[in-house]
Amino acid sequence: MRNALIPIGASIVFAAAAVTWLGWWGEVLHYRAPVRRWVRWVPISMLGVALIGLNYGHLVDQSVSPVACLLLLGLFVGVGEELMFRGIGVHVFRRAGLTEGKVALYSSLVFGLVHVSNALGEGAQAIGQALIVSTSGYFFYLCLRVGGIILSPMLVHGLWDTSLISNLVRDEPQASIGMVLIIVLQVVLIFVLLAKRRTIEPARQTTVTGTPPAP
Numbered sequence: 001m002r003n004a005l006i007p008i009g010a011s012i013v014f015a016a017a018a019v020t021w022l023g024w025w026g027e028v029l030h031y032r033a034p035v036r037r038w039v040r041w042v043p044i045s046m047l048g049v050a051l052i053g054l055n056y057g058h059l060v061d062q063s064v065s066p067v068a069c070l071l072l073l074g075l076f077v078g079v080g081e082e083l084m085f086r087g088i089g090v091h092v093f094r095r096a097g098l099t100e101g102k103v104a105l106y107s108s109l110v111f112g113l114v115h116v117s118n119a120l121g122e123g124a125q126a127i128g129q130a131l132i133v134s135t136s137g138y139f140f141y142l143c144l145r146v147g148g149i150i151l152s153p154m155l156v157h158g159l160w161d162t163s164l165i166s167n168l169v170r171d172e173p174q175a176s177i178g179m180v181l182i183i184v185l186q187v188v189l190i191f192v193l194l195a196k197r198r199t200i201e202p203a204r205q206t207t208v209t210g211t212p213p214a215p
Contacts, residue, residue, distance in 0.1 A: 005069065008076040015083045028087040028150060033100055034202050035145045042189065043143040043156050049185045050159040053178025055166040066169045070162060078158025085111045085137060086144045086153050100201065104141045111137035135190055136160070142200070 019028050059067050085107055093103040112134030116127065143153040160182075167176055193200075 001069070004073055005076060008073070008080050012076065012080040012083065015080065015088060019083070019088060024088070024091055027091050028083070030149055031090070031144050032148060033145050035142065035200050036202055038196065039142055039200055040146050042139055043146050043152060045185060045189070046139060046143070046156050046160055049178075049181050050156070050163040053163040053166075053176070053182050055176050055178060058176075059166060059169060062169050070166065070169055073165070074158045074162030077161045078154045078156075081111075082140065082144075082150060082154045082157050085114075086140055087150050090141065090144070100145075104138055107141060108134045108137035111140075132186070135186065138193070139189055 019025055059070070089107045089110055090103055093106050098106070112130040112132075115130045115133045140153040140157050143156045144150065146152065163178060164182060167179065
């Protein structure tokens with residue numbers, strides 16, 4: 001409660017107040033930037049692996065209170081971080097006139113850099129964590145574009161983090177098949193996006209004469 005739920009809850013209030021003050025709710029809630037159909041497999045696969053990866057057996061053995069805190073923490077992280085980075089962050093870069101590729105890159109890098117602050121408690125390994133988080137930020141950005149609404153990455157992010165930390169309730173960290181699946185999917189998505197990054201944007205439509213339409 002002290003180290004996670006309260007500060008993250010306060011960050012949600014702060015981000016919501018900032019969006020309200022700026023008058024950006026319409027743009028933050030809805031994001032209109034279509035992608036090709038194959039990109040839909042990014043949120044679908046992440047949701048599937050997150051649900052499979054939950055350590056159900058371990059959670060069943062716990063009392064209601066820590067499990068409720070775990071679920072609330074996942075909800076807070078999903079809402080808070082997505083509102084801040086895929087909501088405000090993405091919108092700021094888009095308003096600056098950047099291309100979608102740069103919006104995705106810069107917002108994901110900022111997302112990863114913020115997690116470097118974990119080095120204060122975890123040491124140098126936080127640097128590697130920040131790099132991994134940056135790639136996750138890119139996946140959450142694609143979830144935003146696929147769903148067209150900020151609730152899409154909030155849901156995926158919340159379930160993803162809940163699955164990751166479901167092994168940590170009360171006891172020492174435990175290895176589980178779910179954790180392995182999450183790591184494998186992360187690696188697979190990285191290679192898929194490296195190979196297909198140039199086919200994320202929809203194919204340009206052409207007119208009857210075969211020439212691209214005016215922008």
